[in-house]
Amino acid sequence: MNASPAVKSVNARLAEELSVGEGQVAAAVRLLDDGSTVPFIARYRKEVTGSLDDAQLRTLDERLRYLRELDERREAVLASIDEQGKLTDELRAALMTADTKARVEDIYLPYKPKRRTKAQIAREAGLEPLADRLLADPGLVPDEAAGEFVNDQVADATAALDGARQIIIERASEDAELVGAIREKFWTDGSVRTAPRSEAAAASPAAQKFRDYFDFTEPLDSMPSHRVLAVLRGEKEEALTLTLDGGDDEAYEAMVAATLGIDAAHSGAATPWLATTARWAWRTKLMVSASIEARVALRRRAEADAVAVFATNLKDLLLAAPAGTRPTLGLDPGFRTGVKVAVVDGTGKVLDTCAVYPHQPQKQWDQAKATLGALITRHDVELVAIGNGTASRETDALATELIGEIRKAGARAPAKAVVSEAGASVYSASEYASKELPQLDVSLRGAVSIARRLQDPLAELVKIDPKSIGVGQYQHDVTAGTLARSLDAVVEDAVNAVGVDLNTASVPLLSRVSGVTPALAAAIVAHRDSTGPFRSRTGLLDVPRLGPKAFEQCAGFLRIRGGDDPLDASGVHPEAYPVVRRILDRSGLAITELIGDATSLRGLRPADFADDRFGVPTVTDILAELEKPGRDPRPAFETATFAAGVEKVADLKPGMILEGVVTNVAAFGAFVDVGVHQDGLVHVSAMSDKFVSDPHEVVRSGQVVRVKVIDVDVDRKRIGLTLRLDDEPGADAKRSASKKNGDKRTSRAPRDDARGNRSTKRGRQSGQGSRSRPNGSMAQALRDAGFGR
Known part of the structure; x- marks a missing residue:
């Protein structure tokens, strides 16, 4: 199969997923393949991509990687089956329409080279015809039919039947449609069950943070990510045993029987033997594989959610308000x-x-x-x-x-x-x-x-590995590569959204600029140190190993204040300076007069200055940049004022209204520093009178908020807070939001000790958490979070 149809298929799939035109996707893919970065494409190639934003481009980039890997695996599987001489048109069509890696592997399973199995040994002993006969005619007497296959390799009828059973079980376990259906049903109907690993483990101090999971059950498809990662950590620390239960075994056995053509209602002599074979196929093969796949899917989904939470918090922290260039x-x-x-x-x-x-x-x-x-x-x-x-x-x-x-x-x-x-x-x-x-x-x-x-929080925090900044949810339990790729993208987007002063930026900050590698960043600083401050952006071309491509990618995001050209202090890309010259000619003003002149700039029509290269979107951005050159997208600087005399947890009293800073946002709520060395928890149910599905809808890391103390556990250093300042401490009255939403819990809602409340000691995390649920009274939410126990 040639590459062209595969590329078109990938582009079409991406266009469908992103709900954009296939031409937009094709253009973005070309730019990415050509070495352009997401920030550069999002900001300076809007005409080419139809104004795809950075979030769409990040999704496109991630999915493009997956779909290309899928195509590569598909080609490898096709080649492997073809080499075996077993590739049919039907099989090729099935593989070509497979839209996930899992589906490709399901189809490949019967053809995948494997070590000799019991079924293979049985085939070599000539027992496959016996399996076929029993499946085709349940009226046969198994022992009698098997007697015909006794030979030097098969000791007796029992051995022959055992071999035939292994062949049938393997057929079921390698049936792509059956495997896929069972996977879907297991995920939909299955549940997670946890218990103490042993009585000794349950009694150990280390296991106490997992005690709410000592008798716990929750559906697979609705279990929140923070609890998934909590129980997985409990299992890793040998405090818990974790079991995945798919539900009704008989339903799965019926699915196996139907696939094999076994009618349990048939009165034939072989029917009981065939029914037992279907049961064994489920319990010894398919249930095991379904459980393993569900566990992988559960972890993958939980990791994706955890990475998304970490990324959002990191972005908020990086884009926190700078106090400015003051001693x-x-x-x-x-x-x-x-x-x-x-x-x-x-x-x-x-x-x-x-x-x-x-x-x-x-x-x-x-x-x-x-x-x-x-x-x-x-x-x-x-x-x-x-x-x-x-x-x-x-x-x-x-x-x-x-x-x-x-x-x-x-x-x-x-x-x-x-x-x-x-x-x-x-x-x-x-x-x-x-x-x-x-x-x-x-x-x-x-x-x-x-x-x-x-x-400048951004300039300083880029010097630290994002994983060490401590605003994540179970980041130590997430696959390192997945987390790093996501966080690096967040840092890159934040740095380029703000822009970087070329003459003061550090190597770590410069290395996050579009198109600038760590080696190039070091070369830029070395050149700056040896020749003095840059006077213009074009001076970058004098830096060793910084060629035209790197210049194209980075120049628009680098600022030179007080340089030879005022435009070098703006976000206007040097390639678009001719557009600015046309604007100057039309306005009759000098560049220093035009910059910041909102009245003149707003009186201009972007379409009047557009051409084949720079369309209306880019010209619109240029005019906005000229109005406020080098504008910082970060909010104005503000600080929280901690209450006098409130210095430790014991100083807190229910009913106090305090000012604090949001330090972390998780799926189940937000942690707030109110100045007592231990962050308090605002449960998601205590964030608003309206239903809140995601705490990030209400607060962000670094935000100054006013909270009321609802509950204090001095011994366990737990602080319950609410953003609803009219909430009464200890009250169990139903609020309007609770009445509207109802209690949607499907199982016990444990306190997520394994995630915990982020300690104010740098780099450490421990402590408390709670179930994320869109419901309920404040008192119940606090009980879920571990108070009043």
Whole structure:
């Protein structure tokens, strides 16, 4: 089969899945194959693809990879069957219409080279005709029919029947239609059952976080991803046994019998033997394979959901509001080892570092204030960034007191904000950090990172492996390659959506720009260091190994502020500068006059400047960019103000209304830092008066929110919160949303301890979770989340 029909088939399938034109897909595929990146295609090739956006292109890219792998496997299977001399037109047609890898493997199963099976040995002993006779005529007496096949290889009639049975069982297990039907039924009707691995395991402290799964059942097709990954982790840690039950065995046995042409109602002598054979085919072969496939599908779906949650949270964190290029004091809190301090200028350059010891056991409170006050004065500090780990609240109190004293003295006081430390220790010990800050001790690098995160979260977080940022749901249980590919795409999209300052960007940040590899990023920085700042985008072509293709892909996403051409500070691609020149000629204005002149720009018609290369979509984007050149899509900077006197879980009381920051969003709710070193949970049922299917519809990571404390478990460090500020703590009254939605649970709703509440200690996750369900009273939701037990 030639490649052309396969390519067309792939394009047609992608067009159908994305609900777009096949021409759009074909154009996108050509660009991707030519080395263009998704951000570049989405932004600068709208005319070519019919304005496919980055989300559509990411889906297209992922599915394109799968469908091409499917075609490759299909070709390999066709070749294998053809070599065996068994390829018929019917078989070829079945393989050509197979739309999944699983379907291809089902069809290939009877022809797949395999080790000698019991069925193969029976065939070699001449027992296949016996199997055929018994299936064709259930009126035969099995022992009598089998007697004819006793020979040197077959000891007696019993052995002959055993061999015939193995042949029939193998036929059933290799029937593509039957295997597919059973797979679908098992998934639809099956369930997950969990129990303690043993009495000893159940009693162990390590297994207690899984105790809500000691007697648990839930349907396969509706089990939420966070609970799937929780029970799989419990199984991996040898706390749980996990069983997949397909449901009514007799129904599956009837499916097998029907496929083999066995009529259980027939009164023939061979009917009981044939019925037993159908039962064995189900229980010894098909049930096992269906269970294995269901487990794989269950994990795959759960991983896909977990990756999607992680990706959404990561995007929100990367695109969090930057505080801007202002001198910043970074504080990495600690008790015994002290508070590490770093001052950076507006560009992130380290100006000063030290350590202070205001907390126990040293308790050098006044000395610490004096040291920090001197640093603020010396470097004209405008922002104070405080890490949210151990001793965060105590350090926040120190900064609050110091800022108050500065204000009383009549001086300009800096603003302060608490910053997530997630992954900071990973950065501090990384190879890049040792090259970037070689003169600093590992402990001080964390303070530098905290300061820079406040200035520009995106620029700093790209230096850390996304998996270490700690905003995922069971990310350690997800296949590494799948997670990495998805998170890398998120980082790439975020970086290119914001744009990068070519003259200040780090190697990690530049390496996330469209078309720029890590090696090219290092070459750009080396060139910048040796020759000075870039004056124009075309200067990139002087960088070794950066050719025209790389320039095409990256130039539009790189910014040069104060350079030779004002357009180099915008998102207008250099290839489109002639369009801008035409706009200038029409308006009669200089480029410096036109940029930012909303009145003049909005009076222009994009169609007047379109041509064969640059259509209306691109010209529209150019006009919008000229109105607000280099605009940052991130929101305005804001910080949460933690309540005074609320520093630990024991300080919380039901009914308190607090301000906090969303630290993580999972399928079952959101975690909020209210300043007590332990995030609280807002269950999905406590997010709105309306039905919420996805918590991301309501909140995002990094968002400042107001919450009410509903329940506090000091011993287990669990905090129940609600976004509905009129909720009453402990009330079990049905809310309007509950009445409207009803309780749709299909099984026990355990507390998902294995996922847990993200600890404020950097890089760690433990603790609490809850079932995601669109229903119910607040009290029940809290019980699901582990409160009141």
